[in-house]
Amino acid sequence: MIKKRLLSYELSTSLRLTHWLRAVSIVVLIMSGFYLAYVFVTPGHSNEPILFLNAKVRMWHIIAGFLLICVTIFKIYLIFTDKYSIRERVSFLDFINPKIWFYQIRYYLFLGKHPELKGIYNPLQFATYVFLYSMVILIALTGLILYMHVYHHGLGGYLYDILRPVEAWMGGLAMVRQIHHLAMWPIIIFTVVHVYMAVFNSVMGRDGSIDTIISGYRFYKPEKKH
Numbered sequence: 001m002i003k004k005r006l007l008s009y010e011l012s013t014s015l016r017l018t019h020w021l022r023a024v025s026i027v028v029l030i031m032s033g034f035y036l037a038y039v040f041v042t043p044g045h046s047n048e049p050i051l052f053l054n055a056k057v058r059m060w061h062i063i064a065g066f067l068l069i070c071v072t073i074f075k076i077y078l079i080f081t082d083k084y085s086i087r088e089r090v091s092f093l094d095f096i097n098p099k100i101w102f103y104q105i106r107y108y109l110f111l112g113k114h115p116e117l118k119g120i121y122n123p124l125q126f127a128t129y130v131f132l133y134s135m136v137i138l139i140a141l142t143g144l145i146l147y148m149h150v151y152h153h154g155l156g157g158y159l160y161d162i163l164r165p166v167e168a169w170m171g172g173l174a175m176v177r178q179i180h181h182l183a184m185w186p187i188i189i190f191t192v193v194h195v196y197m198a199v200f201n202s203v204m205g206r207d208g209s210i211d212t213i214i215s216g217y218r219f220y221k222p223e224k225k226h
């Protein structure tokens, strides 16, 4: 049995919730996005206009899209305010420290020890997350431009005047769609590598990193606690 003193509460409910809501929305968006890009399933023939499979998939794509946008905004708010996100904020200090970069790369080349980090992410992880967030912001922005061309009332109508210059700056609606599609690939690659590394660290590191994102608790071997 794990003794209580080895447990440490590290991820707040909001952090875990934002993680899983983003995971679900990204999976739904990738699956429905592939369908919208290339309609690979069509309903059986019917003379009644009741099938609307494409419209239904688009509806779920847009619902998941707005979920992703809301959760991302909330997550960015948490990064700056949540007390459990302090180690994410502190990671910025490691990110701007050239020595840590040097030691981290040296470690990956099997030439030295892992550097002592102030925060939760090493500089390469931090850079990867900055890149991931820029891709999510890009895909959300281009998604909203595609959305406002389909839904002209409410939010779509409101965004129309604001985002038209962005659309022109990106090279027109067809280009917006291409950018939206291309931005999906780094997100897919990130997701696959992320899941692989989470499982790898959990199994090899035996510190329950996957359990932490579910329960919030990390368990340490006494000598590993830092």
Ligand code: HEM
Pocket (backbone or CB within 6 Å): 026, 029, 030, 032, 033, 034, 036, 037, 038, 058, 061, 062, 064, 065, 066, 068, 069, 139, 140, 142, 143, 144, 146, 147, 150, 177, 180, 181, 184, 187
């Ligand atoms: C991880 C996030 C996302 C992924 C992977 C994704 C993927 C895709 C893909 C592959 C397409 C088809 C593009 C093509 O025709 O080649 C698409 C279309 C679209 N996406 Fe996204 N998307 C994401 C986020 C969003 C967001 C945040 C919104 C905004 C609400 C959005 C709204 C749309 C709309 C309106 C279309 C056009 C649907 C149509 O043509 O009828 N997407 N998406």
